[in-house]
Amino acid sequence: METFEDRLQYYRQIINEKLPQVVNKTEPVSFYEPVRYILDGGGKRIRPILLMLACGSVGGRIDSSIEAAVAIELLHNFTLVHDDIMDHDDLRRNKVTVHKKWDEATAILAGDGLVALAYHYLLQTKSNDIREIGKIFTDGIIQLCEGQALDKEFENRFDIDLTQYMSMIEKKTARLLMISAEIGAIVGGGTMTERLLLREFARELGCAFQIQDDLLDMSKTSGKTFASDILRKKKTFLFVHALNNASETDKKIIKKIYRQPQVSQTDVATISHTFSKTGTLEFARQEVEMRLNKTEQLAAQLKSSPAKDDLLSLLPMILNRNF
Amino acid sequence: METFEDRLQYYRQIINEKLPQVVNKTEPVSFYEPVRYILDGGGKRIRPILLMLACGSVGGRIDSSIEAAVAIELLHNFTLVHDDIMDHDDLRRNKVTVHKKWDEATAILAGDGLVALAYHYLLQTKSNDIREIGKIFTDGIIQLCEGQALDKEFENRFDIDLTQYMSMIEKKTARLLMISAEIGAIVGGGTMTERLLLREFARELGCAFQIQDDLLDMSKTSGKTFASDILRKKKTFLFVHALNNASETDKKIIKKIYRQPQVSQTDVATISHTFSKTGTLEFARQEVEMRLNKTEQLAAQLKSSPAKDDLLSLLPMILNRNF
Numbered sequence: 001m002e003t004f005e006d007r008l009q010y011y012r013q014i015i016n017e018k019l020p021q022v023v024n025k026t027e028p029v030s031f032y033e034p035v036r037y038i039l040d041g042g043g044k045r046i047r048p049i050l051l052m053l054a055c056g057s058v059g060g061r062i063d064s065s066i067e068a069a070v071a072i073e074l075l076h077n078f079t080l081v082h083d084d085i086m087d088h089d090d091l092r093r094n095k096v097t098v099h100k101k102w103d104e105a106t107a108i109l110a111g112d113g114l115v116a117l118a119y120h121y122l123l124q125t126k127s128n129d130i131r132e133i134g135k136i137f138t139d140g141i142i143q144l145c146e147g148q149a150l151d152k153e154f155e156n157r158f159d160i161d162l163t164q165y166m167s168m169i170e171k172k173t174a175r176l177l178m179i180s181a182e183i184g185a186i187v188g189g190g191t192m193t194e195r196l197l198l199r200e201f202a203r204e205l206g207c208a209f210q211i212q213d214d215l216l217d218m219s220k221t222s223g224k225t226f227a228s229d230i231l232r233k234k235k236t237f238l239f240v241h242a243l244n245n246a247s248e249t250d251k252k253i254i255k256k257i258y259r260q261p262q263v264s265q266t267d268v269a270t271i272s273h274t275f276s277k278t279g280t281l282e283f284a285r286q287e288v289e290m291r292l293n294k295t296e297q298l299a300a301q302l303k304s305s306p307a308k309d310d311l312l313s314l315l316p317m318i319l320n321r322n323f
Numbered sequence: 324m325e326t327f328e329d330r331l332q333y334y335r336q337i338i339n340e341k342l343p344q345v346v347n348k349t350e351p352v353s354f355y356e357p358v359r360y361i362l363d364g365g366g367k368r369i370r371p372i373l374l375m376l377a378c379g380s381v382g383g384r385i386d387s388s389i390e391a392a393v394a395i396e397l398l399h400n401f402t403l404v405h406d407d408i409m410d411h412d413d414l415r416r417n418k419v420t421v422h423k424k425w426d427e428a429t430a431i432l433a434g435d436g437l438v439a440l441a442y443h444y445l446l447q448t449k450s451n452d453i454r455e456i457g458k459i460f461t462d463g464i465i466q467l468c469e470g471q472a473l474d475k476e477f478e479n480r481f482d483i484d485l486t487q488y489m490s491m492i493e494k495k496t497a498r499l500l501m502i503s504a505e506i507g508a509i510v511g512g513g514t515m516t517e518r519l520l521l522r523e524f525a526r527e528l529g530c531a532f533q534i535q536d537d538l539l540d541m542s543k544t545s546g547k548t549f550a551s552d553i554l555r556k557k558k559t560f561l562f563v564h565a566l567n568n569a570s571e572t573d574k575k576i577i578k579k580i581y582r583q584p585q586v587s588q589t590d591v592a593t594i595s596h597t598f599s600k601t602g603t604l605e606f607a608r609q610e611v612e613m614r615l616n617k618t619e620q621l622a623a624q625l626k627s628s629p630a631k632d633d634l635l636s637l638l639p640m641i642l643n644r645n646f
Binding site: 028029030031082085086104105106108109111112113115116117119120123130131134135137138139141142145146148149150152153 | 351352353354405408409427428429431432434435436438439440442443446453454457458460461462464465468469471472473475476
């Protein structure tokens with residue numbers, strides 16, 4: 001496979017062919033049908049691909065990491081199903097969410113099943129470090145739960161600083177990438193240094209991705225609804241930075257807007273103007289830049305390999321959401 | 324410790340002292356507070372005690388099974404939190420359920436966290452068979468999910484035979500006891516035969532327990548509300564047996580009663596009378612008896628030990644709910 005895109009497509013294909021085998025049973029229908037539905041729902045398979053490339057970049061055979069890669073994708077889908085219930089989201093990847101198509105009880109159970117199915121695959125990984133792999137996976141889930149809890153707590157709070165906010169993002173968004181990279185490195189037989197390098201690489205990538213996502217939401221050329229985060233009163237990196245750096249008068253205005261039941265287009269313009277006054281967009285762009293530089297510094301310490309090149313090619317794709 | 328009761332109390336104490344340490348963190352409050360709440364809620368700790376006794380009965384040091392025992396109790400509490408949401412139950416162990424005290428999102432997350440915390444403890448178990456232990460634990464969770472799904476499906480069905488019903492009970496009730504016993508046996512270094520004997524012992528115990536529970540509900544001397552299962556239109560062992568063995572006329576009457584929004588005291592008397600006509604109570608008593616005999620036959624094949632004696636002493640206590 002000559003090009004990076006071909007290889008990506010190949011890796012994605014591996015996962016997409018494995019996932020339906022996860023649910024080779026049909027009964028009870030009310031359990032396996034929603035599980036199959038979410039797994040059929042597409043998705044970019046970023047996390048399993050990151051895991052496989054991390055494995056390859058430390059000299060491991062990518063084949064040996066497929067079970068763990070499937071496990072990570074199952075775990076990711078578990079978080080989607082349960083988060084959608086908690087966040088009352090009706091759509092996911094342009095499809096009706098599980099709890100809307102069926103009901104909440106069905107979605108809770110499907111999510112629970114996905115966690116168990118994830119462990120089922122993880123434990124099939126051929127590695128002498130299965131206990132260590134299991135621990136990293138498990139502690140990752142605990143961190144994910146903490147991140148989701150913090151995210152919900154922040155919904156009703158205005159006293160969050162950027163450090164607290166980034167700590168939440170690390171748990172909620174970056175952690176799953178971190179455990180993907182670290183488990184990939186272990187399965188591939190990487191050294192402790194390689195494990196840590198790849199984990200930190202994934203942390204910076206995850207944080208950069210989240211901030212970039214917030215920035216794209218404020219871009220009039222992204223093709224998506226402009227400022228949908230403000231319209232949904234979401235506490236983003238931009239919002240937290242702006243609120244912490246706004247004048248006392250602007251702070252009061254921002255809080256008042258976010259305490260209303262509905263946000264108007266005028267409100268969007270007001271908050272967007274505050275983002276300018278506080279230099280928020282520029283600060284966020286620098287933050288993304290800084291974190292990307294870190295990923296490159298970290299990757300520079302890994303030995304050269306085709307998988308490492310692919311890891312680096314992955315970055316701009318993920319950040320520009322072309323992936 | 325001279326008496327069986329003293330030893331039981333001692334084992335229960337071990338679990339009750341370990342459980343609060345599971346949540347030694349306090350933040351995020353919205354995650355750790357509900358987890359602590361459910362773990363503080365009491366409970367008989369049957370499953371971890373079964374695990375510890377299984378370990379002891381194959382010659383293992385009971386000390387070595389404490390982490391796995393804690394894991395099983397955490398897993399059990401996960402099922403309680405999520406099942407209570409799915410079943411819309413407001414009370415558990417005389418306390419308000421998690422989703423009622425907080426909300427559904429909080430309860431979903433607390434349950435998810437309990438699964439991960441369970442694995443966290445399980446993976447601390449000192450054993451060379453940690454992969455095997457993890458697999459049994461994991462496949463047990465998948466079976467539990469299947470059992471819960473079947474139970475919900477049965478709520479709207481009248482075409483269930485006793486074999487299908489018992490298959491559901493095995494997954495939903497007996498499985499957690501089975502994995503407790505089997506994991507205890509592995510941690511204790513038991514042979515494959517001992518593992519299987521203890522697993523089957525737990526299966527029969529779990530099934531006997533469920534049927535006995537249904538019988539107690541129809542006993543006027545149990546001290547609980549008479550026929551609460553019928554009042555809640557629950558599909559019990561008794562109901563399924565009676566429906567499958569009733570005359571065509573009685574079948575129609577029973578179905579009509581269970582299709583009503585409310586069940587009256589007259590309806591309770593009607594169904595109770597059908598139980599008599601179909602010989603259901605007598606059949607259920609024989610079934611409990613038969614399964615208890617099996618547990619004794621299975622236990623007879625285990626070598627003599629104080630832990631084995633305690634396992635056998637456990638049976639009548641669990642069945643009479645004095646435990």
